[in-house]
Every structure is written in C-alpha cells, then in structure tokens.
Amino acid sequence: MGQEVLTTSADKIKQMKKHYHACLEKTPQGAVFRAKTPYAVITAYHSGKVLFQGSQPEKESTQWKDASASTQAAKAKPSSSIDTAIFQKSHIGSDESGTGDYFGPITVAAVFADEVQQVQLKQMGVEDSKHLKDDAIHRIAQEIIQLPISYTILKLENEKYNHLQLKGWSQGKMKAMLHHHAIDKLIEKLDGTNYDGIVIDQFCEPAVYKRYLNSEALKLHEKTTFITKAESHSINVAAASILARARFVTAMDKLSQEAGITLPKGASGKVDKAAANYIKSHGEQQLGHVAKLHFANTNKAKKYLH
Numbered sequence: 001m002g003q004e005v006l007t008t009s010a011d012k013i014k015q016m017k018k019h020y021h022a023c024l025e026k027t028p029q030g031a032v033f034r035a036k037t038p039y040a041v042i043t044a045y046h047s048g049k050v051l052f053q054g055s056q057p058e059k060e061s062t063q064w065k066d067a068s069a070s071t072q073a074a075k076a077k078p079s080s081s082i083d084t085a086i087f088q089k090s091h092i093g094s095d096e097s098g099t100g101d102y103f104g105p106i107t108v109a110a111v112f113a114d115e116v117q118q119v120q121l122k123q124m125g126v127e128d129s130k131h132l133k134d135d136a137i138h139r140i141a142q143e144i145i146q147l148p149i150s151y152t153i154l155k156l157e158n159e160k161y162n163h164l165q166l167k168g169w170s171q172g173k174m175k176a177m178l179h180h181h182a183i184d185k186l187i188e189k190l191d192g193t194n195y196d197g198i199v200i201d202q203f204c205e206p207a208v209y210k211r212y213l214n215s216e217a218l219k220l221h222e223k224t225t226f227i228t229k230a231e232s233h234s235i236n237v238a239a240a241s242i243l244a245r246a247r248f249v250t251a252m253d254k255l256s257q258e259a260g261i262t263l264p265k266g267a268s269g270k271v272d273k274a275a276a277n278y279i280k281s282h283g284e285q286q287l288g289h290v291a292k293l294h295f296a297n298t299n300k301a302k303k304y305l306h
Contacts, residue, residue, distance in 0.1 A: 002040075004052040004061040013044045016064060022133050025268070036266045037130040038100055038245070054267070055100035055171070056203060059229065084233075086225055089196035090114040092186055093236030094179050096201070097244040099171060102271045102297040103263040103290050104252045106156045106171075108178040109243035110186040111236045112195060113149045118235045120147060126238050127231070134249050141246035144239055150193075151240070152185040153247050154178050162288045172204050176212035183221055197223040199237055201230040255290050263290060267297055275301035 008016075013032050017024070020035035020042060027034055032044040040054030040061075052061045094110040113121060124143050125136075132140070145151070156178060164174055179200055187195075198221055200209075206226045213220055231238040256263045261277055264270045275297055279287055284302075287293065 002054065002057045004057045006050045006052070006061055006064055007048050008050060008064065009048065012064065013048070013050065016042070016044060016050065022131065036268065038097055039130065040100065041266065041268060062228065082225055082227060083197075086197045086199060087234045088115065088118075090194070091196050091234070091236055092183060092198045093230065093234045093238075093240050094182055094198070094200050095231060095237050095241035095244055096175055096178065096203070097241070097248040098251075099175060099203075100267060101248075101252075101265050102267045102275065102292055102295045103265070104248060104255060105158060106161065106174065106178065107153060107244045107247040107251070108156075108175070108182045109151060109153045109240040109247070110179070110182040111144075111149060111151045111240040111243065112186055112190060112193075113147075113236050113239065117147060117149050121235045121239050126235055126242060130241075130245075132242070132245075137242055137246050137249060141242050144243060149239075150186060150189045151243060152182045152189065153243055154182045154185075155247060155251060158290055158292060159288055162293050165292075165294050172208065173212040173215070175203055176209050177216065177218075180213055180218060180221075187221070197225060199225045199227065199230050199234045201237055201241070202226040202228045259290060267295060269300075272297050272300040273304060276304035279305060 017033045020033070020037070023035040023037050025034045025036050028043065030045055032046060034041065034043045036042075037060060039059040040052045040057040042050065042052055042060055044050045050064065090112070092110055092112045094108060096106060096108040098104050098106045121144065124140055126140060126144070156174060161174065165171075183198060209226065210220050227233060231241045252263060252265060259278055260281065261274060263278070264274050275287065275291060278290065279301060287298070291298065
C-alpha cells in the first residue's frame with residue numbers, strides 16, 4: 001500500500017471535497033473530509049495536509065500538486081513523446097478495477113470503438129468510473145454493451161490471486177498479465193479489423209510492464225501507448241474503466257450475498273471489521289475465497305477476534 005502527503009490551501013481542500021463528493025466517507029476527528037476511490041483513500045486535515053493512501057495514491061495526488069504553470073501543464077497533458085492523435089482515432093483502451101479493494105476480484109476490461117462510436121460513448125456520459133456511483137456505473141455499462149462495439153472483460157478471482165501472490169507474483173505483474181490477455185482476446189474478436197493503436201492506463205513504468213510480460217515469454221503488443229489518467233484522454237479507456245468497475249461491483253454483490261454479510265469496498269477500518277465477522281461465520285480458511293490475503297487488513301481483522 002502506497003502513501004503520499006500534500007500540503008495545500010483551505011480553498012484547494014474545499015475544491016477537493018467537491019471533486020470527491022460522490023466518494024465521501026465518514027469524516028474522522030480533526031479532518032475536513034475523507035473520500036475513497038479505487039486507487040486511494042484521501043483524508044484532508046484542517047492543518048492543510050492531505051493524505052493519500054492506497055494501491056496507487058499517485059493517481060489521485062498528481063492532479064492536486066501545486067507547481068509552476070509549466071509543470072502543471074506537463075502533468076495535465078500527455079508527454080510530447082506520446083502521439084496524442086491516437087485518442088481520437090479507432091483504438092483499443094484498457095483499464096482495471098478492484099486493485100485497492102481488500103474484498104473481491106481484480107477485473108480488467110478492454111474496449112475497441114471507432115470515431116463514430118466514441119461520439120456515442122461521450123453522449124452516454126461515459127467518464128472515469130471512479131467519479132460515478134455504482135448505480136450510474138451499472139446503467140452506463142449496460143448502455144455500452146448494447147452498442148455494436150467489441151470488448152473483453154477478465155476477472156481474477158481471489159483464490160487465484162492469492163495463489164499467484166504466494167508464488168511471488170506482485171499485484172503489478174497480475175495486472176500486466178490481465179491487461180495483456182484482455183487485449184489479446186479483443187484483438188482476436190476484431191478478426192482483422194484495423195485499429196490504430198492501444199492505450200493502457202499506466203500503473204507502472206512501461207519498462208517494468210514489458211519485464212512482467214517477458215518473464216512469461218510474452219511480448220508487448222505493437223502500437224501501445226501508456227499514459228497515467230488515460231481515462232481523461234481516451235473515451236475508450238473510460239468505457240473500459242466503467243465495464244471493469246461494473247463487473248467488479250457485480251462480483252462484490254454476489255460475494256456479499258454468498259457470505260450473508262455486506263463486504264465493503266476499499267481497505268478501511270470498516271473492512272477490517274467485516275473480515276473479522278466473515279472469519280467468525282465461515283472460518284479463517286475460507287477468507288481467501290473473498291479477500292486478498294496479503295493486505296494488512298487480514299492481520300487487523302484478526303485483532304477483533306481476541
């Protein structure tokens with residue numbers, strides 16, 4: 001779990017609270033607000049400090065960092081080495097969900113849409129899934145799959161996740177493999193249909209991503225672009241983020257139903273208590289069916305059992 005701390009103004013914190021209004025949680029003592037996204041838990045304090053904790057805190061903190069105008073522009077826009085024209089062309093976009101959540105699987109989706117279909121996606125209100133509530137995600141996901149677009153969605157169940165983690169796989173490697181296989185399957189579905197490139201929401205350095213693939217005798221697909229906050233640039237990545245999140249939420253609902261208790265999203269203290277209740281009801285040996293066992297929540301949950 002990563003962590004970043006920023007110091008900012010009261011006005012900026014008000015702006016942040018408004019930005020995260022759909023993700024707000026109970027505010028802890030001494031804080032202005034707390035919000036939870038798939039990438040991080042954001043806690044802003046009256047002192048001006050803002051704490052970002054989670055699997056990918058930089059995905060949230062980057063947009064709030066104060067810097068010179070030129071640096072801000074560089075962060076807001078893709079690097080000049082990236083062919084920005086790809087975002088308006090017929091391309092494949094991929095994104096994931098569930099990586100920062102203790103309960104539930106990791107899901108990855110890849111979407112191909114041409115220029116005309118991209119206009120339709122925008123008209124539907126497609127945007128980054130972390131800014132949407134679950135009901136909106138489900139509604140838009142259903143609208144997306146009604147379009148004549150090609151997509152694939154993969155799900156890594158918790159048992160397999162825990163098995164790979166014990167084998168020495170990092171979560172980054174698991175994500176890289178999921179993205180690669182989702183894109184592979186989508187290219188097969190396209191069956192020769194031309195696409196201008198591939199855009200992946202960057203969660204690690206491209207060289208590291210390639211190293212993950214090489215370790216399994218795989219190669220990076222040609223014409224691949226990596227960019228952080230890709231869902232802000234590519235409507236296809238935004239659509240993929242919604243499909244991945246919808247599949248994750250559906251899986252969480254099913255796991256909660258099977259467990260007989262609500263399994264919360266994220267990795268907060270509320271999750272620790274739910275994990276303890278799950279252990280009491282189903283036994284510790286069954287926890288790996290619903291949870292990512294190497295998260296700190298596992299040991300925190302056990303403290304509630306004494």
